[in-house]
Amino acid sequence: MSFLTHFAAVTAVMLLYYFVPGILFYYEFYIRHRCRWQPLKIQQKHPGKAQLRREIKSSLGAVFIFSLAAWLMYEASIRGYSQVYFDIHEHSLVYFGFSFILNVFANDTLFYWAHRFMHLKWVFPYVHLTHHKSVSPTPFDALAFHPLEAIIHSFTYILLIFIIPIHPIMFGIFHAYNLLANVAGHGGFELMPQNVRSHWFFKWQNTATNHDTHHKKFNCNYGNYFVIWDSFMKTKDKGQQKKDKVKDYTTSHSLVQDVYLK
Ligand SMILES: [Zn+2]
Ligand SMILES: [Zn+2]
Numbered sequence: 001m002s003f004l005t006h007f008a009a010v011t012a013v014m015l016l017y018y019f020v021p022g023i024l025f026y027y028e029f030y031i032r033h034r035c036r037w038q039p040l041k042i043q044q045k046h047p048g049k050a051q052l053r054r055e056i057k058s059s060l061g062a063v064f065i066f067s068l069a070a071w072l073m074y075e076a077s078i079r080g081y082s083q084v085y086f087d088i089h090e091h092s093l094v095y096f097g098f099s100f101i102l103n104v105f106a107n108d109t110l111f112y113w114a115h116r117f118m119h120l121k122w123v124f125p126y127v128h129l130t131h132h133k134s135v136s137p138t139p140f141d142a143l144a145f146h147p148l149e150a151i152i153h154s155f156t157y158i159l160l161i162f163i164i165p166i167h168p169i170m171f172g173i174f175h176a177y178n179l180l181a182n183v184a185g186h187g188g189f190e191l192m193p194q195n196v197r198s199h200w201f202f203k204w205q206n207t208a209t210n211h212d213t214h215h216k217k218f219n220c221n222y223g224n225y226f227v228i229w230d231s232f233m234k235t236k237d238k239g240q241q242k243k244d245k246v247k248d249y250t251t252s253h254s255l256v257q258d259v260y261l262k
Pocket of ligand 1: 119132
């Protein structure tokens with residue numbers, strides 16, 4: 001496959017993954033049923049057009065870099081340099097499914113430490129500030145990265161295919177999940193009921209509230225899919241942890257406002 005064909009195909013898929021859920025989410029929550037969902041808005045502030053334009057512009061630049069990274073991964077894989085395997089029978093079907101979990105946990109770890117690195121005082125203004133310009137993010141902030149930040153994330157994705165055997169189908173599934181989780185995490189609304197969030201299993205899952213708080217406070221909640229590293233490194237937001245103990249918020253709009261909007 002030529003460079004241009006591969007680049008165009010990957011860019012098209014990434015733009016679909018970015019725009020389709022982003023537009024649907026934005027239309028439902030920020031326009032169509034804005035009043036209905038407002039009680040679940042994490043920060044009261046709604047974005048202006050300038051914020052949306054900035055987020056989309058930065059994301060398009062990042063998509064360009066991710067597409068280049070995908071081409072590099074493709075070239076390395078067809079030459080046999082990576083752990084990507086093209087014959088699905090090379091590993092068991094159990095491993096095929098398990099490779100998703102391996103990638104999620106490995107990516108979560110790489111993301112956490114890359115994120116901590118990007119928050120160092122001498123790195124932040126040049127690398128991560130673009131993403132943090134949205135203090136109250138929208139789904140379109142999911143890929144709003146400075147080119148240097150997009151290169152760092154690309155490096156972590158490239159690293160994964162060199163350490164974990166993965167089939168191209170699972171590679172596609174994992175990256176679709178990664179992008180969709182990212183869009184939901186930047187949505188600005190907490191849709192997971194409190195009783196689910198406090199469940200022993202799901203409490204390790206990162207939430208939109210956690211990442212929204214990261215955008216608001218900058219110095220906590222660095223995790224991607226999970227709060228495992230934040231818990232271990234004691235970087236979870238202390239205030240949020242207290243608020244999380246409040247019982248079921250879905251039954252009371254005023255309680256939601258007490259919990260989230262103050
Ligand atoms: Zn950050
Ligand atoms: Zn973010």
